[in-house]
Amino acid sequence: MINTLLTTKTKAIYSVAALIIAVTPSLPFARVLIESSMTFHMLFQIPMLILAGYLLKNNPKKLHYTLSQSTAQWLWIYLSSTFWMMPISIDKALLYPTWDAFKLISLLTAGAVLKVVFKSHRLLALFFVGSMAMMLFFVGFYYQQTDTRLCNAYLIESQQLTGTGLIVIACLLLFFLFFKIQQGLADAEYSRPD
Amino acid sequence: MNKLKIARLSKLSPVMVIAFWFVFFGLMTHYFSNITLESQRRDDLFTQQPDLSFLSTIDDAGEFSNIAQLAIITNKVLITQFIYTQCKTICLSLGNTFQQTQTQIVRKNLSKQLGLVSISFDVSHENKETLQAYRQRMHADAKVWSLVKMQDTNVLEAAKNKLGLMVIEDNQKDFVHNSAFIVVSPTGHVMGIFETDEISDAITLALKYLASEHKEKTLIVK
Numbered sequence: 001m002i003n004t005l006l007t008t009k010t011k012a013i014y015s016v017a018a019l020i021i022a023v024t025p026s027l028p029f030a031r032v033l034i035e036s037s038m039t040f041h042m043l044f045q046i047p048m049l050i051l052a053g054y055l056l057k058n059n060p061k062k063l064h065y066t067l068s069q070s071t072a073q074w075l076w077i078y079l080s081s082t083f084w085m086m087p088i089s090i091d092k093a094l095l096y097p098t099w100d101a102f103k104l105i106s107l108l109t110a111g112a113v114l115k116v117v118f119k120s121h122r123l124l125a126l127f128f129v130g131s132m133a134m135m136l137f138f139v140g141f142y143y144q145q146t147d148t149r150l151c152n153a154y155l156i157e158s159q160q161l162t163g164t165g166l167i168v169i170a171c172l173l174l175f176f177l178f179f180k181i182q183q184g185l186a187d188a189e190y191s192r193p194d
Numbered sequence: 195m196n197k198l199k200i201a202r203l204s205k206l207s208p209v210m211v212i213a214f215w216f217v218f219f220g221l222m223t224h225y226f227s228n229i230t231l232e233s234q235r236r237d238d239l240f241t242q243q244p245d246l247s248f249l250s251t252i253d254d255a256g257e258f259s260n261i262a263q264l265a266i267i268t269n270k271v272l273i274t275q276f277i278y279t280q281c282k283t284i285c286l287s288l289g290n291t292f293q294q295t296q297t298q299i300v301r302k303n304l305s306k307q308l309g310l311v312s313i314s315f316d317v318s319h320e321n322k323e324t325l326q327a328y329r330q331r332m333h334a335d336a337k338v339w340s341l342v343k344m345q346d347t348n349v350l351e352a353a354k355n356k357l358g359l360m361v362i363e364d365n366q367k368d369f370v371h372n373s374a375f376i377v378v379s380p381t382g383h384v385m386g387i388f389e390t391d392e393i394s395d396a397i398t399l400a401l402k403y404l405a406s407e408h409k410e411k412t413l414i415v416k
Contacts, residue, residue: 072207079215089222091231102218152231152360155370 038154053111070120140166235358251342254325262382278316
């Protein structure tokens, strides 16, 4: 994964940079970024928080104590990302700083857990990644197609663009899934005794 | 922590994660009843029934008042909507709905009990002249349909906080806003809030209120 390709120093720089980029739009002086565009909020800040959490230096053993089973870890990632796909969550994150702080913490945790969870059972990983892709696809499709403005804080054009972006992410996840399945089948073929 | 304790914790953790998110999903969606802020706003207004005396207005004749006072003085049930007169989208359809409702009110001779109010939130551009032009354009009968604008930005902010009104200025210097019909009692309190295609429900609520009030009066006279 990304971690193995980078040196410790570069990793630290990247993780701090990612954290700053992800958290800054929630700070008062930069809130206009998430307030003015749903696309920026959902397609940039939320994935960036997960990535920043992923890049954070953490101790996988400690995470194992708190979220010790891979099912729990996957559930955290799945439920936290589903939670922040709801229109009411996005609106409340803009209106109430406490909900925005909860967004930062829960998504950074999801990113941190993501690092550990890829070492879990492959079938479990495929199941959750597949479920996530379906969830993103349906949410994206709904955001894109509905004539109702679901988020009070954003324009309908921003909502439709976000919907399209979510569908693209869902498709990328599906490609990743098929790639992993293919890779798994190839490995199984290679390791099969003659 | 010994290994046994850790093993027990690890068995609990998926359940704990589900329980944690169950609580937060519940808190966020107001106990699983709303997935959008707009639907929560409607639920809140139905239950809280706030007093609208904070909604200070100026009408197209330049008279200062507030929505609660307007309801009390006229002793009418009011159906209100938030608009801005230069709007080329949703407000036009809201205006058409009010035109048809005005015709119904006049035809059923309800103009003494039921009134319509269009409230403009465009505090910086709206004035007497623009409201009067809107009145002419919409053929609004002053006995049935009042046209007012919010007095200042403080009133607009109060409407945003207390009524969940959302107004966003878009790139073309127009506004994007949430739209609904708010039914106000003759005491100046919110009785209900309805979607733009639910004007008949708003009228039904108003008529029910008037019918119950009439019954009460008849009982007192008897």
